[in-house]
Amino acid sequence: MAPATEHADAATAKAPEAPRAPAAAPAPAPDPRAQALEAALDEVRHMVAGCMQCGTCSASCPNQFAMDLTPRRMWRLLLHGYADEVMDSKTFYLCSSCYGCTLRCPRGLPLTRAMAALKRASILRGGPGQRRHGAFYATFVDNVRRLGRVNETDLMAHYFVALRDPLAPFSFMPLGLRMLAKGKAGLHGSPQRGRLGPLFAKVREMEEKP
Amino acid sequence: MKYAYYPGCSLTESAREYDASTRLVMADLGAQVEEIEDWTCCGASAVESVSRLLTYTLPARNLALVERAAASAGRDARVPDVLVPCAACYLNLLRVGEEAGRDRALAGNINEVLAVEDMHWSGAARVRHLLDVLVNDVGADAVREAVIAPLKGLVVAPYYGCQILRPYPKFDDPEHPRSMEPLIEALGAETYAWSSGARCCGASLMATKKEVALRSTGRILLDAQGADVIVTVCPMCQMNLEAYQSEALAAVGGGERVAVAYLPQLMGLAFGLDEEALLLARNMELTRRFRDKVARRFADAPQAEPQAEPETEPA
Numbered sequence: 001m002a003p004a005t006e007h008a009d010a011a012t013a014k015a016p017e018a019p020r021a022p023a024a025a026p027a028p029a030p031d032p033r034a035q036a037l038e039a040a041l042d043e044v045r046h047m048v049a050g051c052m053q054c055g056t057c058s059a060s061c062p063n064q065f066a067m068d069l070t071p072r073r074m075w076r077l078l079l080h081g082y083a084d085e086v087m088d089s090k091t092f093y094l095c096s097s098c099y100g101c102t103l104r105c106p107r108g109l110p111l112t113r114a115m116a117a118l119k120r121a122s123i124l125r126g127g128p129g130q131r132r133h134g135a136f137y138a139t140f141v142d143n144v145r146r147l148g149r150v151n152e153t154d155l156m157a158h159y160f161v162a163l164r165d166p167l168a169p170f171s172f173m174p175l176g177l178r179m180l181a182k183g184k185a186g187l188h189g190s191p192q193r194g195r196l197g198p199l200f201a202k203v204r205e206m207e208e209k210p
Numbered sequence: 211m212k213y214a215y216y217p218g219c220s221l222t223e224s225a226r227e228y229d230a231s232t233r234l235v236m237a238d239l240g241a242q243v244e245e246i247e248d249w250t251c252c253g254a255s256a257v258e259s260v261s262r263l264l265t266y267t268l269p270a271r272n273l274a275l276v277e278r279a280a281a282s283a284g285r286d287a288r289v290p291d292v293l294v295p296c297a298a299c300y301l302n303l304l305r306v307g308e309e310a311g312r313d314r315a316l317a318g319n320i321n322e323v324l325a326v327e328d329m330h331w332s333g334a335a336r337v338r339h340l341l342d343v344l345v346n347d348v349g350a351d352a353v354r355e356a357v358i359a360p361l362k363g364l365v366v367a368p369y370y371g372c373q374i375l376r377p378y379p380k381f382d383d384p385e386h387p388r389s390m391e392p393l394i395e396a397l398g399a400e401t402y403a404w405s406s407g408a409r410c411c412g413a414s415l416m417a418t419k420k421e422v423a424l425r426s427t428g429r430i431l432l433d434a435q436g437a438d439v440i441v442t443v444c445p446m447c448q449m450n451l452e453a454y455q456s457e458a459l460a461a462v463g464g465g466e467r468v469a470v471a472y473l474p475q476l477m478g479l480a481f482g483l484d485e486e487a488l489l490l491a492r493n494m495e496l497t498r499r500f501r502d503k504v505a506r507r508f509a510d511a512p513q514a515e516p517q518a519e520p521e522t523e524p525a
C-alpha cells in the first residue's frame with residue numbers, strides 16, 4: 001500500500017466512473033433500472049467523497065468481524081469505480097445502524113445513511129444475494145403501507161412467504177411460541193388500515209419521476 | 211408538563227408493558243400525556259433501506275398531526291413536545307427536523323407528499339425521548355419524592371443502546387452515557403458500573419443475520435453478569451436482550467441469565483405501583499435473583515427511613 005498517494009486519489013476521485021465506466025457500461029439503450037441503480041450509487045459516492053481513509057469507521061464497527069470488506073475499504077472501492085465488488089459484498093447488510101462510525105468519522109460523513117443507501121441500491125440491482133434481505137425490508141414496508149401500523153405477527157408471516165424458504169419459520173418458532181404464551185404476538189386489526197395508501201402512492205409517484 | 215405521546219407500533223403489541231408502565235409512571239409524576247390521534251408507523255429502521263423519501267415522510271406525518279392538533283386547539287396554543295419511548299421511533303422522528311431543517315428541497319418534498327392529506331410539517335413540534343424527559347423535565351429529585359418502596363440493594367445496569375444517543379446526542383454523552391444513573395439512585399438502587407451501556411445489541415440484524423446479532427447480544431449479557439437487572443429504554447433492545455438469552459449466551463461461551471426490564475417498570479416498582487398494572491408478567495426474562503430482591507422492597511422500606519412508620523406502606 002502507498003497510503004499517501006492513494007489518499008490523494010480518493011480525495012480527488014469526484015468522478016469515480018472514470019477508471020472503469022467505459023468498459024462496464026457499453027449498452028447504448030439506457031435501462032431504467034440500471035439508471036436508478038447508478039443514481040443510487042452516485043448518491044453514496046457523494047456521501048463518502050470526503051473519505052480520507054483513516055479507518056476509524058472500521059475500528060468502530062461492532063459487526064466488522066463478520067464483514068467481507070471493511071467499511072473503510074468499501075468506501076475506497078466505491079470511489080474508485082469498483083461498484084460491482086461493493087454490491088457483491090455483504091458488508092452493508094451487516095450494518096446494525098449503531099451510528100458509531102457516523103459519530104466518530106473525523107470528516108463527519110453520514111456513513112450509516114450511506115450503508116442504508118447501499119441496501120437500497122442492492123435491492124434495485126436484484127440478484128440472488130439480495131433475496132433474503134430485500135424480502136424482509138420489502139415485506140416490512142408493504143406491511144406499513146397496508147396497515148398503517150405494523151402488526152409484527154403479520155409481518156413475520158409475510159416475510160417467510162416472501163423468502164420462499166419452507167424451513168425459515170422453524171428457526172424462529174421457539175421464540176414465536178414463547179411470545180404467544182406471553183400475549184406478545186397475535187393477529188389483530190389496525191384501525192389505521194389503509195390510512196397511508198395516498199401517502200405511499202404520492203411518494204412512489206415522486207420517486208419515479210426522473 | 212404536557213406531551214403529545216407517540217407510542218409507536220411495538221408499544222401497541224409486543225411491548226405493551228413499556229407503554230403501560232410509561233403512562234402510569236408519567237401520570238404518577240404529574241405529567242399530562244396525550245396520545246397523538248391517528249398516528250401511524252414511523253417506518254422503523256427498515257424503511258430507510260427501501261425509500262429515502264418515505265424515511266422522512268412517514269415520521270413527518272405524525273409530527274404534522276401534532277402541529278395540526280395544536281393549531282385547531284385555537285388561540286395561541288403551544289405545540290407540545292412529542293414524547294417517544296421507543297429509541298428507533300425517536301430517531302426517525304428527530305431526524306426529520308435534523309435533516310429537513312437544513313435541506314429546503316427535502317422539506318419541500320416532504321410537504322408535497324403530506325399535502326395529499328392536507329397536512330404540513332414546519333418543525334414546530336420538538337421530539338423528546340422518554341429518558342430525556344425523565345432526566346431533564348421531571349428530574350431525579352421529583353422521582354425520589356415519588357418513591358415509596360426504595361429498591362435497596364438492587365444492582366441495575368443501565369442500557370442506553372444506540373439510537374437515543376447517536377447520531378444526534380441531544381441529552382447525554384454518545385459514547386459514555388450516564389443520564390440514567392441519577393434516576394436509578396433516586397429509586398434507591400445502585401448503578402452497576404459497566405462499559406456496555408452504549409454498545410450495539412445488534413437488534414436490527416436479528417431477522418436477517420442472526421449469528422452476528424447473537425454475538426453482540428451475548429457480549430452485553432456477559433458484561434452484565436454482576437448486575438441484578440439490565441434496564442432498557444427501547445422495545446427493540448428489550449426484546450433483543452430478553453428473548454434470545456440461551457442462544458446469545460451460548461454464542462459467547464455461556465453465562466448466567468440476566469433479568470431485563472424497562473426503566474419505567476423499575477420506577478413503577480419503586481413508586482409502589484401494582485406489578486400487574488406494570489405488566490411485569492409479560493417480561494420474558496425476570497430471574498429469581500431479581501424477583502427476590504425486588505420483593506424485599508416493602509419489607510426494607512421502614513428500615514430505610516429511620517423515623518420508620520410501621521410495616522405498611524406510608525400513605
Ligand code: SF4
Pocket residue numbers: 048050051052053054055056057058071072075104105106107108109111
Ligand atoms: S472514518 Fe470517515 S474518513 Fe475515516 S475511513 Fe471511515 S469514512 Fe473515511
Ligand code: SF4
Pocket residue numbers: 057060061062063064071094095096097098099100101102111112115
Ligand atoms: S452504523 Fe453500521 S457500519 Fe457504522 S459502525 Fe454501526 S454497524 Fe458498523
